[in-house]
Amino acid sequence: MRLPVSPPVSPMLAKSVTTIPPDMSYEPKWDGFRSICFRDGDEVEFGSRNERPLTRYFPELVDAARQELPERCVIDGEIVVAAGNGLDFEALQLRVHPAASRVNMLAGQTPASFIAFDLLAVNETDYTQRPFSQRRAALEKILRADTRRFHLTPTTTDLATARRWFDEFEGAGLDGVIAKPLDLTYQPDKRVMFKIKHQRTADCVVAGYRLHKSGPDAVGSLLLGLYSDDGSLASVGVIGAFPMARRRELLLELQPLVTTFDNHPWNWAADVDPDVMRRYGGGSRWNAGKDLSFVPLRPERVVEVRYDHMEGERFRHTAQFNRWRPDRDPRSCTFAQLDQPVTFQLGEIIPGLGG
Numbered sequence: 001m002r003l004p005v006s007p008p009v010s011p012m013l014a015k016s017v018t019t020i021p022p023d024m025s026y027e028p029k030w031d032g033f034r035s036i037c038f039r040d041g042d043e044v045e046f047g048s049r050n051e052r053p054l055t056r057y058f059p060e061l062v063d064a065a066r067q068e069l070p071e072r073c074v075i076d077g078e079i080v081v082a083a084g085n086g087l088d089f090e091a092l093q094l095r096v097h098p099a100a101s102r103v104n105m106l107a108g109q110t111p112a113s114f115i116a117f118d119l120l121a122v123n124e125t126d127y128t129q130r131p132f133s134q135r136r137a138a139l140e141k142i143l144r145a146d147t148r149r150f151h152l153t154p155t156t157t158d159l160a161t162a163r164r165w166f167d168e169f170e171g172a173g174l175d176g177v178i179a180k181p182l183d184l185t186y187q188p189d190k191r192v193m194f195k196i197k198h199q200r201t202a203d204c205v206v207a208g209y210r211l212h213k214s215g216p217d218a219v220g221s222l223l224l225g226l227y228s229d230d231g232s233l234a235s236v237g238v239i240g241a242f243p244m245a246r247r248r249e250l251l252l253e254l255q256p257l258v259t260t261f262d263n264h265p266w267n268w269a270a271d272v273d274p275d276v277m278r279r280y281g282g283g284s285r286w287n288a289g290k291d292l293s294f295v296p297l298r299p300e301r302v303v304e305v306r307y308d309h310m311e312g313e314r315f316r317h318t319a320q321f322n323r324w325r326p327d328r329d330p331r332s333c334t335f336a337q338l339d340q341p342v343t344f345q346l347g348e349i350i351p352g353l354g355g
Helices: 059-068 089-094 100-109 132-142 159-172 244-257 267-271 274-279
Strands: 013-016 025-028 033-040 043-048 072-080 113-122 150-152 177-180 191-196 200-211 219-227 233-239 295-307 320-324
Touching: 025 132, 025 159, 033 059, 033 113, 043 059, 059 100, 059 113, 059 150, 113 132, 159 177, 200 233, 200 244, 219 244, 219 295, 233 295, 244 295
Parallel strands: 013 191, 113 150
Antiparallel strands: 025 177, 033 043, 033 072, 072 113, 177 191, 200 219, 200 295, 219 233, 295 320
C-alpha cells in the first residue's frame, strides 16, 4: 500500500474518567473490535488494536470498502455485529475463526458493519496532525449516507445530549460515551481521549480459581458465579487484579474450600472441553494455547465486584474486586440483582443499522 499513513498503526486510545468532561466532542462508545481500515484501490486491510490484521475474518467489509469508501483512505472505527435491536458481541467473537469456509458462512449469516469515527488520511492528505474538528468534518464529507456497511457515528458538542446518550444507548448494547477535545491531533497508542463507562456492583459466588502464571503458589484469577432461576450456578466471569502478596495469601485462604468436580456445579469442566470452557469464559480466541483448567471450590464464599455491563449471562469485561461479603448467603447471589437497561433501537442511533 502507498498511503500517507501506512499500516500497521496503533489506534489512539482513551483513559477512563468517572464523569463526562465539558467542552468537548462526544460520541457513543461502540462495543466491538477496534480497527483501522486502510484502502488503496483494490487493496483493503483492517488492523486491530494490537496491530494484528482482521482482514481475513470480514470479507464482506473488504468488499464493502471497495464500493463505499474513497479510492485511497485510512479510517479509524469499530467493527460490530448488529443483531435485531442491539449489538451482538458474542456473534462478533465467533467471526474470528481459522477455517475460511466458516468465515465465509458467518459473513453471510452475521454480517459485520464498520462504525467510522475518525479520519487519518484521504488520497494524498495526512490528517493526523490536524485537529479533531477538521478530521470529523472531512470524514462527514467522504462517507455517503446510503452506505450499507460503513456508517458514521453520531457526535455532539452538547453535554446534555451526551449525558442522555450515556443513559439511553446502553439499551442497544453500547457501553458508554467517548469525549474528544476538539483541537486533539491523532496520536497513535496514546490515551488522550476520555471514556466514560457504566459502573455497577454485583455480589457473586467464588466457585473456583486458576493458578497464576508465575507458579503454583499464587492465585491467578477467581471464577465467579450467579444463580439462575432454575437453581443452577452460571459462570459469569473472573476477577484477577491482585497484588502478588495477596495472590499467595488467597491460595492459602481458599484451600479449605477446594473440592472435586464430582461435587461441583461445574462438573462439565472435569474433562476441560475447550468449546464448553470458551462458552463459560475459560478460553480465548486470541490465545488458543491458554490453559483452561481450574481448581473447583465449594461455592460458599461471596465477593462484591465492579462491572460495566453484561454480554448475555457474562460480564462483558473482566470484573474488579470490591470487597468480600461474609454477610451474604451464596444462594442469594442471583441474576435478579443486576440492572436491566431499557431496550433502545440501534436504528435510532444510526438509521439502517441492525435492520
